[in-house]
Amino acid sequence: MKALQIDFFLAYRNIVGQKRRSAIAVSATAFGIIALILATGFVEWIFWGMREGTIDSQLGHIQISRPGYQEAGKADPYTYLLPDAIPELESGNELRQIKAVVPRLSFGGLISHGDTTLSFIGDGVTPQEQVFFGKSLQILAGQNLSVDDPKGIILGAGLGHNLNVNIGDKVVLLASTASRGVNAVEVTVRGLFSTVNKSYDDIALRMPIATARQLLRVKGSHVWVVLLNNTAKTDTVLQRLHGALQKRDFEAVPWYVLADFYNKTVALFTKQIHGLKLIIALIIVLTISNAMTMSVMGRIGEIGTDMALGARRIDVLRRFLSEGILLGCFGGLMGVTIGVGLATVISSIGIPMPPPPGMARGYTGEILVTWNIALESLLLAIGTTLIASIYPAWKASRMQVVDALRHNR
Structure with a gap:
């Protein structure tokens, strides 16, 4: 332990003694980490916004249904009806x-x-649902569903535009009933809504569940949607529901199984972030490797003197590796500190973004820096500088004492 402390102390002295070279290495590492934090934080915010928007506007955190409904319910929905209430x-x-x-x-x-x-x-849906699920469902015109207006419905903005309807217009809904017949009901357009998914807005409508049951001539519902206080607790609550519900009668499905578009978007962006990490790691490796190689070449006589006084090859190797680790720590800490500060400032201002493909409206982006992002960035800085130091350190440790002492003569 004492030898390790001495190695890091000497490494620190060498870094301070070569201010220009060390500043270039630390700055390159810091800039790479800043870029990584800002890019990863922006993508993380996109993931968060998509996740919470999908949960609030459509899926909820957990959906309880009859077993098999999620796979076959679209073809035969009336076979999978739930009772009016679930005691559990x-x-x-x-x-x-x-x-x-x-x-x-x-x-x-x-x-x-x-x-x-x-x-x-x-x-x-129940009109009261908007109290809990209304954050990501934006009413563009008119009003939301109301208990006082059982015949009032709301349309997706795209559907309303294609129908050329105005608020207060009468429309007729035609649907197949549970008895394989056809039923119709006349309703009034109360409002137009928009969610994060434009394709959904082009074909969707919502109406009071009592009127929907009247139209379909059924009782009960297809799913019970569970909304949680915290998305991170989804798996915990899911396990408890599995224990409370009869498996032969009910099936509990979490949001991340149902959110296909979200899952594919996360998979795509995650691969892009991995590519960015690789590029930044290569830049840091090349910069630190060059700085360490120049440091070794400029200290050949010092290395020879050190080895002549009894330092072993492993000691020389360890000291140069310690120097690389310290450069990574300094650059990583500087990058994380500046990156988090910039993320906070940029988020307070906002990043105006146009509507992405498949989305209904633009948004104001932010940068979400989590502890995992900060820690991974710091570890990347330290790990890459350590890797970059291996060859220069090995080269320094393999020098012949006599040749090293003659170098400055």
Whole structure:
């Protein structure tokens, strides 16, 4: 331990003694880490925004349904109806992470306004649901669903535009019933909404679940949507629900199984971030390797004197590796500190972004720096500088004492 302390002390003295060379190495490392933190933090914020937007506007954290509904429910939805109430969920007070549990009845059909008829996918929901799920569902015109207006519906902005409807217009919904018949109901357009997914807004509508049951002539619902206080607790609550619900009667599916678009986006962006990390690592390796090689070449006589006084080859190797580690620590800490500060300033200002492909509206981006991002960036700086120091350190340790002493003569 004492030898290690001496190695790091001597490494620190060497770094301070070669201010220009050390400053270049530390600056290159810091700039690489700053770029990595800002890029990774921006992508992390995109992941967070997509995740929470998908959960709040569509999926919830957990969906409880009949076994097999998620796979085959679209083809035969009436086989998978749930009862009006699930006693196991009514005792959910012991599950303190649960914020709300609401029923949903999903269906499809035709919507007509004037001479225009289009297909739609609909959700029968409780009007009170907007209190819990309304953060990512933006009402662009009119009002949201109301308990006082059971015949009022809201349309996705794209669907409303294609139908050329205005707030207060009457439309007719046509759908297949549970008895394989056809039923229709006349409803009023209360509002137009927008979510994070434009393709969903082009075909979606929402209506009070009581009216949806009347249209389909059914009781119950297809899913019970569970909203939690914290997305990170999804797996914990899921395990408790698996223990509370009868597996033969109910199936609990978490949001990340249902969010296909989100999962594919995360997979794509994660690969891009890995590529960025590799590029930054190569830049740091080349910079530190060059700095360490120049340091070795400029201290050949010093190395020879050190070895002549009894220093072993392993001691020389260890001291140069310690110098590389310190350069990585200084550059990494500087990069993390500046990167976090810049992320905070940029986030307070905001990053105006246009609507991405498949999205309905633009957004103001931010940079979300987590502890994992900061720690991974610091470890990347230290790890790459250590790797970059191996060859120069090995080269210094393999010098012949006599040749090294003659070098300055």
